[in-house]
Amino acid sequence: MLQYVFVEHPFFALTSLLYLASTIAYGLAWVSPSRLPGRAGTALMVAGVALNTAVIAGRWVEAGRAPFKSLFESLVFFAFCIALLYVVFERLYKTRLFGVAAGLMTFGSMAYALTKWDAEIVKLPPALQSGWFVPHVMVYFVGYAAVAIATGVAVVQLLSSRIPFVHRLTTMKAGSVLSGEPLDLDRISYDAVRFGFVLLTVGLLVGSVWAKSAWGDFWVWDPKENWSLVTWLIYGAYLHLRKVRGWRGDRAAWVAIIGFAVVMFTYLGISMLPTAEESAHVYTGT
Amino acid sequence: MSTSPTPAGPSPAASVSAGAREARLTTLLVFGAMAIGAILQIWIPPGPTTLVAATGGASLVVLGLSFVVPGRLRSTLSGFRFTSSLLIALAIFAILGTLILQGKPAELYRAKYPAVAGLILALRFDDIFHGLPYAGLMALFGAAILASASLRLPLSARRAGFFIAHVGLLVSGAGAAASSMLSVRGRIDLFAGGDVAHQVRVTRGGVATGAFEKLPFQLRLDQFDLVNYETEYRIGYYEKVRIVREGVVMDDFKLKTSFDAYRVDVFNSRAEPIPDLDRHRLPGGDSFRVKAFYPDFEVATRTTPASEGPPALLVTLAGRSTWLQAGEVVSTPDGTLAVAFGQQRPAPPPGVSTSVLVSMSDRQAVVHRADGDGAQPLAEGLSLLGGVVRIDRLLAHSARGAFYQTRSREPRNPAVVIETSVHGLVSETLATAAQPRGVFLRDGQSALVFEKRDKEVKAFLSHVTAGQGPTFARAVISVNDPFDFGGWTLYQVNYNPEDPTYSGLEAVRDPGVLWVFVGFALICVGVFYMLYVEPRFRGGGIDRQAPVAPADS
Incomplete structure (x- = not known):
């Protein structure tokens, strides 16, 4: 299988390896007093993003359409979104602490993509030949990436109150943390959810407008629509909980994690539902 | 959806008591709405009209009651506990709608969900989003939005986002109702x-x-x-999978991936396709390559010199070259002229007015006509009948074999020769797209098929x-x-x-759709404003003013 992956999809495989290498480097930064592993992690992650961009662009040209049709293509794009957003977050919050979480997610997404064999370029059916296709998918996946990062931060947040080593990492002044300041994990997670929620809202509504222009109905109770609504309700509840009830810390982190679990089911699990056959959203090759 | 800021001040005991009352009222409202809906549904069938009428009516009744009934009804409706309970209930309904097939005949439910079919049909979960229990929840949702939005009045820039988002929900809901009723x-x-x-x-x-x-x-x-789409010819890789069809377990082959048989220059669609001759690794560990690609396949024969075998003659007749072995004849399409070749002098082909009879042992070429024969010594390059017949080559002994070729560059009958390597054993197979068949790989568990794709x-x-x-x-x-x-x-x-x-x-x-989209726009603006603009009015932190919940809340 690995031989097949490396021979037939070398650039996808290389991108995965870059993400894996960055994960390892970020992991080393946790335990090394030197700044070198952390910097290497960032460099590898940026290289991964660059190669991932090239891979997506190449496939876009080869397919003559946006490469978001199959599960394989969407996973590659998902990895790209997580990596890109993580790099921005790293600069924004001046910390490399979450590099391992982001690296694991990007590598996991690429590795899962490479185990899918629907790597061939399939034709775009008439329903997907719409100006709404690209914005709908892009907005959603950047939103997914944002809540994925929020979840990574939430996991670190939960672990930091239970594992002294992780707690030290979140407050250390050298190595993984660039700024030298203790991190407000709760705030970072909230910022990511907030950003993701806006995009999930726009994605849901753009999808509805697209459904109207394609089928004449803005809401058809498609399983994916329903689960997207559930996702939106959960993150809506998260924001309400923070704003009104003042939920912070572990409880907010758990809601963020549950929300992401539902996001993942919405993304990957719809094909398991008994109503999946009636959905217009089930990926080919699942 | 919710809610007023948590009031400060009351004693812990009073808070607990008020919280318990709110929890009881929330439970009563949510379960009551669903129960009343389930009972009324015995007489009122589900449907869009039912949903809209029940939602609108009940929503206004609940809201009206919240203004006139003494107690905590209004504050409960606009409170977070109520909103969150309602959101959870709505989410459960949304999930149920994806677990239970919707709008199908009753027989299907009895066949598919034998244990719970009776319950599904009795509660009308076969049309869950048009039923009265769902309408009851939507009514409470509408009342909650109205109640909590009204608490934001008078409107100020500091809290406009919440108001706009909730007005957006109401507008899109009203549009959806109009759409459902009037479209x-x-x-x-x-x-x-x-x-x-x-x-x-x-x-x-x-x-x-x-x-x-x-x-x-x-x-x-x-x-x-x-x-x-343009017709494509690809090599599909199929794997054996076990499927259940009409209750019977059987093996089937499923397409896993496919490979190019040829490549097209994506920047130049007019360029001729180039055969993809690279070796491809397959997931099971086998490999294959396209050894040859023929756009317009045919089987031709080739004559070559040999140490033994019959003599052969390459002759050009009326511009077309043909190899003849002893005993064979070639003629012009109109049948007026023929060339016959033999070890001895062959007999003239019947019905042909002029024939050239070539004898290998006599080393002679005889032009035979009705009015007589004319013989010439046989030699390579000999030209007869004013150049219409030319002797190109002579072989004392020859062998003849079949070979594959393409008649043209047009994809009229595409074929490939696939070279597979299975367990290190290399073999070749000719595969034509006109008659696709599997080239089986490891233990028959997978196969390659050269196939035409033209119905997309x-x-x-x-x-x-x-x-x-x-x-x-x-x-x-x-x-x-x-x-x-x-x-x-x-x-x-x-x-x-x-x-x-x-x-x-x-x-x-659909007269309602415009309002649905206006509502959507308001929701987007409201959410963005609430999350990114309002915090600036509060000095940078949207939730810095919010109370932090006690550990047991």
Whole structure:
């Protein structure tokens, strides 16, 4: 299988390896007093993003359409979104602490993509030949990436109150943390959810407008629509909980994690539902 | 959806007591709404009208009661506990709607969910989103939005986002209600060449109701185009999978991936395809490569020198070269001239006016006519009958074998030679797209198939003319590109691959959709404003002023 992956999809495989290498480097930064592993992690992650961009662009040209049709293509794009957003977050919050979480997610997404064999370029059916296709998918996946990062931060947040080593990492002044300041994990997670929620809202509504222009109905109770609504309700509840009830810390982190679990089911699990056959959203090759 | 800021001040005991009362009231409202809906549903069947009427009516009643009934009803409606309970209940309904097939015949539920079919049908969960329990929750949701939005009045820039988002929810909800109650949807089936429609066959939930709605205009289908993607020839990789079909477990082959048989320059669509001769690794560990690609395949024969075997002659007759072995004849298409070749002098072919009889042992070429023969010594390069016949080559002994070639560059009969390596054992197989068959790999668990793909629909387009009195308009309707005319929107939804003149259109008149989209815009603006603009009024932190919940809250 690995031989097949490396021979037939070398650039996808290389991108995965870059993400894996960055994960390892970020992991080393946790335990090394030197700044070198952390910097290497960032460099590898940026290289991964660059190669991932090239891979997506190449496939876009080869397919003559946006490469978001199959599960394989969407996973590659998902990895790209997580990596890109993580790099921005790293600069924004001046910390490399979450590099391992982001690296694991990007590598996991690429590795899962490479185990899918629907790597061939399939034709775009008439329903997907719409100006709404690209914005709908892009907005959603950047939103997914944002809540994925929020979840990574939430996991670190939960672990930091239970594992002294992780707690030290979140407050250390050298190595993984660039700024030298203790991190407000709760705030970072909230910022990511907030950003993701806006995009999930726009994605849901753009999808509805697209459904109207394609089928004449803005809401058809498609399983994916329903689960997207559930996702939106959960993150809506998260924001309400923070704003009104003042939920912070572990409880907010758990809601963020549950929300992401539902996001993942919405993304990957719809094909398991008994109503999946009636959905217009089930990926080919699942 | 919610809510007022948590009030400060009351004693812990009072807070607990108030919280317990709110929890009880929330439980009563949410479960009460569902229970009342379930009971009323015995007499009132689910449907869009039921949903809208019940939601709207109950919503206003609940809201009205919250203003006149003493106690905590209004504050409960606008509180977070109520909102969160309601959101959870709505989410559960949304999930149930994806677990239970919707809108199917009762027999299907009895067959598919034998243990719970009775419950599903009794609670009308077969149409869960149009039932009264769901309407009850939606009514509470509407009342909650109105109650919590009203708490934001008078409006200020510091809290406009919440208000705008909730007004957006109300507007889109009202639009959806109008859409559900007032919209008309139906099918128009037309055939190209001037077929005209004056009415719509009304449908509900995709099923014809038997009713018709007259169109305020006439619609003519002038032309229908079914556009396919360009034909491709690919090598599909199939793997054996176990499937259950009609209750029987069986093996089947499923397409896992496919490979190019040839490559096309994506930047130059006119360039000729180049065979993809690279070796490809397969997931099971085997490998293959396309050893040869023939766009217009045929089997030809080739004659070569040999140490033994019959003599052979390469002759050009009327510009066409042919190898002849002893005993064979070649003639012109009109049959007036022939060349016969033999070890001894061959007999003249019957019915041919002029023949050239070539004898290998005599080393002679005899031009035979009705008025007599003329012999010449046989030699390579010998030209006869003014150059119409030319002896090109002579072989004392020859062998003849078949070989593959392409007649032209056009893909009239594509074929490939696939070289597979299975367990290190290399073999070759000829595969033609006209007669696809599997080249089996490891233990018969997977196979390669050279196949033609030419039925993939790229677009279907209806060229229509709509006329209403002196006004008329022409348009091309395709999927994702509907046509608005006379208050109706026409969508391209169907075609028939067996009848390229048929076009299926969906006609929709929906007065509510504009408000749905206005509501959507307000929700987007409100959410963005609430999360990114409002915090600036509060000095940078949206939730810095919010109270932190005690550990046990």
